Amino acid sequence: MNRSEAFGMKAQLRLLWIVLALMGAGLAAAQSAEDRKFLEDIRVASEKVRNNDIKGAIKLFEALVAQRPDDPDALQWLGFVYLRDGRPKDAVPPLEKADAKRPGDQRILNNLGSAYLDSGESAKALGKFSQLVQLDPKNGIAWYNIGTIRLENKEFTKSVEALNRSLETRPTDAFVFNNLGSAQEGLGRLEAAAQSFSKASNLRPDVKAFAANAALTYLKLNKPASAFSFLERAYSLDRGDLDVTLALATAYVRNNRQADALRILEQALKDGLESAELWHNLGVLRERVGNKAEAEAAYRKAIAQSPNDFDAMTNLGLLLYERGEYGEAKDLFERITNLNPTSVNAFVNLGAACAKLGNMDGAIAAWKEVLHRDGSRNQVRLSLANALWQAGDFDGAKFQYQQVLKANPKSAESLSGIGLWHLNANKSAEAIASFKEAIRVSPRYVPAYNNLAIAYERLNDRANAIKFLEQALKIDPNFDEAKKNLERIKAGG
Numbered sequence: 436m437n438r439s440e441a442f443g444m445k446a447q448l449r450l451l452w453i454v455l456a457l458m459g460a461g462l463a464a465a466q467s468a469e470d471r472k473f474l475e476d477i478r479v480a481s482e483k484v485r486n487n488d489i490k491g492a493i494k495l496f497e498a499l500v501a502q503r504p505d506d507p508d509a510l511q512w513l514g515f516v517y518l519r520d521g522r523p524k525d526a527v528p529p530l531e532k533a534d535a536k537r538p539g540d541q542r543i544l545n546n547l548g549s550a551y552l553d554s555g556e557s558a559k560a561l562g563k564f565s566q567l568v569q570l571d572p573k574n575g576i577a578w579y580n581i582g583t584i585r586l587e588n589k590e591f592t593k594s595v596e597a598l599n600r601s602l603e604t605r606p607t608d609a610f611v612f613n614n615l616g617s618a619q620e621g622l623g624r625l626e627a628a629a630q631s632f633s634k635a636s637n638l639r640p641d642v643k644a645f646a647a648n649a650a651l652t653y654l655k656l657n658k659p660a661s662a663f664s665f666l667e668r669a670y671s672l673d674r675g676d677l678d679v680t681l682a683l684a685t686a687y688v689r690n691n692r693q694a695d696a697l698r699i700l701e702q703a704l705k706d707g708l709e710s711a712e713l714w715h716n717l718g719v720l721r722e723r724v725g726n727k728a729e730a731e732a733a734y735r736k737a738i739a740q741s742p743n744d745f746d747a748m749t750n751l752g753l754l755l756y757e758r759g760e761y762g763e764a765k766d767l768f769e770r771i772t773n774l775n776p777t778s779v780n781a782f783v784n785l786g787a788a789c790a791k792l793g794n795m796d797g798a799i800a801a802w803k804e805v806l807h808r809d810g811s812r813n814q815v816r817l818s819l820a821n822a823l824w825q826a827g828d829f830d831g832a833k834f835q836y837q838q839v840l841k842a843n844p845k846s847a848e849s850l851s852g853i854g855l856w857h858l859n860a861n862k863s864a865e866a867i868a869s870f871k872e873a874i875r876v877s878p879r880y881v882p883a884y885n886n887l888a889i890a891y892e893r894l895n896d897r898a899n900a901i902k903f904l905e906q907a908l909k910i911d912p913n914f915d916e917a918k919k920n921l922e923r924i925k926a927g928g
Contacts, residue, residue: 473499477508484516492516500529507536511543518546523553534563541570548580557584568600575604575611583614591621609639616648628652629661636665643672647679654682659689670699677708684716693723711741718750727754745771745778752784761791772801779808783815790818795826813839817848824852829859847877851886858890866890881907885917892924900924 480495496513503509514530517523530547537543548563561584567577582597598615605611616631632649639645650665666683673679680703687696697720703713718733731754737747752767765788771781782805789797802819805812820835836852843849854869867890873883884907891899904921907914 473503473506473509477512481512484512484519489516489519493520505532505536507533507540507543510536511540511546514543514550515546518550518553523550526550527554527556539566539570541567541574544570545577548577552580552584557587560584572600573604575601575608579605579608579611579614582611582618586614586618586621589621591618594618595622607638609635609642609645612638613645613648616652620652625652625656629656629658633665636668640668641672643669643676643679646672647676647682650686651682654686654689657689659686662686663690674702675706675708677703677710677713680708681712681716684720688720693720696720697724709740711737711744711747714740715744715747715750718747722750722754727758730754743774745775745781749781749784752788756784756788756791761788764788765792765794765797779805779812782808783812786815786818786822790822795822798822799826811842813842813846817846817852820849820852824855829856832856845876847873847880847883850876851880851883854883854886854890858886858893863890863894879910881911881914881917884910885914885920888917888920888924897924897927 476495476499480492480499483489483492483495493513493516496509496516499509500506500513510529510533514526514533517526517529526546527550530543530550533543534540534547544563544567548560548567551557551560551563561581564577564580564584567574568581571577578597578601582594582601585591585594585597595615595618598611598618601608601611602615612631612635616628616635619625619628619631629649629652632645632652636642636645636649646665646669650662650669653659653662653665662682663686666679666686669676669679670683680699684696684700687693687699697717700713700717700720703709704717714733714737718730718737721727721733722730731751734747734751734754737744738751741747748767748771752764752771755761755767756764765785768781768785768788771778772785775781782801786798786801786805789795789801799819799822802815802822805815806819810816816835816839820832820839823829823835824832832852833856836846836849836856839846839849840853850869850873854866854873857863857866857869867887870883870887870890873880874887877883884903888900888903888907891897891903901921901924904917904924907917908921911917
């Protein structure tokens with residue numbers, strides 16, 4: 436029976452947008468006192484923006500647009516301050532109007548694209564940013580936004596192309612490298628993605644998302660040593676992130692640092708973090724260090740929080756089975772088979788628990804189900820054969836032993852089982868031949884010696900019976916059945 440583990444975490448995709456307003460004061464010369472007054476009012480309002488008085492700037496620009504509804508400068512400023520105030524949908528109308536009045540203005544295109552982007556209209560945003568790069572192929576921000584929109588649309592190849600164009604003018608932009616890594620990951624280029632995420636994190640070691648993305652990609656590549664520094668960086672930035680904690684524990688486990696993994700998971704509990712996955716992994720680690728009582732408690736917590744946690748149920752069932760609590764183990768394995776009928780291992784374990792409880796019908800049914808799904812499991816077939824024998828279905832047992840021998844002619848247990856069938860059918864010569872063949876292929880398989888002795892005893896050949904029982908006890912002095920048979924035969928004179 437196999438123990439299962441569940442360590443791991445999935446990376447969250449971090450789409451980090453950059454909104455840039457290229458606002459300037461390059462306005463046309465005023466032709467009248469009224470124009471000069473209007474421009475001065477724009478300057479005063481823009482000063483409020485520079486002083487971070489966004490609410491005051493909005494009030495002034497709204498008044499200016501009301502005064503001159505078609506003025507592109509007032510319109511673009513109003514759209515910009517709406518963006519600064521977190522109101523992208525309000526920013527769209529004045530910016531669209533400004534764009535219509537002054538087509539090709541890069542400041543307006545950029546802000547309108549950003550407003551569309553933050554309003555959830557990515558197709559329109561893509562159109563505006565595409566216009567920008569046609570006007571200025573070196574606009575790294577526009578290329579970044581194009582690449583990120585493509586990424587969100589899962590157009591990974593186009594995203595990579597756009598983000599690489601962004602890097603031509605922004606070679607130290609951590610955000611570009613992060614999203615490039617996500618696009619490369621989408622293409623299955625994990626090595627390249629890991630390098631991009633690493634660059635992002637090294638450029639901005641203060642951003643947890645970048646460190647986590649680098650680490651998780653290295654874990655996917657089965658490179659825990661490369662993941663360590665980034666996971667530890669992410670963990671140091673936010674010890675309260677349970678996903679990062681679990682991922683760091685995973686890396687420690689893969690690098691045989693069980694104590695470190697256990698330490699940070701126990702610390703997570705002290706910090707008030709809790710989840711079924713955390714409890715499950717704690718159970719696994721506690722069990723590995725021999726703390727089975729606390730492992731059991733952890734598995735029970737995991738199951739309480741996630742009743743369908745098959746792995747936790749399996750581990751708890753196996754722990755109980757080892758402790759001899761076959762009844763509860765059997766109930767757990769049976770529950771797994773009901774919840775997850777495709778779990779072959781659950782049926783294997785259910786059969787073993789039933790057999791320990793003397794429920795041979797249950798064991799036979801479970802193991803037949805296993806073989807129905809996977810006929811190559813010869814160890815299960817042997818268990819089924821032994822259960823059938825105990826249930827009195829001798830021919831059924833013989834069939835299963837023969838099936839094993841077809842796959843493995845050197846199966847001593849199957850050869851001995853066939854010998855028992857012959858012995859039961861009063862075919863002593865055939866039985867002796869089978870038992871001897873079992874001994875030949877596996878000289879340390881003591882049940883065959885015991886069975887061979889019984890066959891000789893039935894032929895009244897006490898000398899050979901005693902000889903083979905003594906040989907069995909030389910191999911295994913604690914083989915009780917052989918001891919009892921030897922004592923009985925010797926006492927019989």
